[in-house]
Amino acid sequence: MKVRYLVLTMLMIVIALSMLGCGAAAAPEPTPTATPHPGEALTASRCGTCHPLGLVENSKFSAQGWQIVVERMVMAGAQLNKEQQAQVIDYLAVKYPKD
Numbered sequence: 296m297k298v299r300y301l302v303l304t305m306l307m308i309v310i311a312l313s314m315l316g317c318g319a320a321a322a323p324e325p326t327p328t329a330t331p332h333p334g335e336a337l338t339a340s341r342c343g344t345c346h347p348l349g350l351v352e353n354s355k356f357s358a359q360g361w362q363i364v365v366e367r368m369v370m371a372g373a374q375l376n377k378e379q380q381a382q383v384i385d386y387l388a389v390k391y392p393k394d
């Protein structure tokens with residue numbers, strides 16, 4: 296009788312521990328570094344083809360200003376769809392704001 300209780304108690308402990316383990320495994324991993332802005336790679340790949348990327352990096356515009364610039368570049372032939380344009384504008388407005 297005593298042994299059976301002991302086995303039962305140990306079984307409960309094992310189940311409880313395994314549930315704890317599951318909980319820990321399911322917890323989202325903390326991200327050590329911030330994910331890069333989606334506009335960063337687009338800017339690097341699409342905005343340095345006609346002129347050096349430095350031209351972009353040395354410019355400072357407000358968000359509205361960047362929007363006008365990017366729209367002009369798209370008219371000139373920059374390969375960006377509407378969604379990509381929005382990402383590039385957002386990235387540039389944060390990285391190279393008018394001060």
Ligand code: HEC
Pocket residue numbers: 338341342343344345346350351354364365367368371372373374375383387
């Ligand atoms: C199809 C070629 C082409 C691509 C691609 C291109 N540009 Fe340009 N860019 C130009 C030309 C041509 C000029 C100079 C004449 C002008 O300003 O319109 C220029 C000038 C600029 C200037 C100088 C400031 C100004 O107002 O003229 C900035 C800033 C700029 N581009 C940003 C960008 C950004 C950001 C991208 C990526 C979204 C980009 N460019 C992609 C052709 C291009």
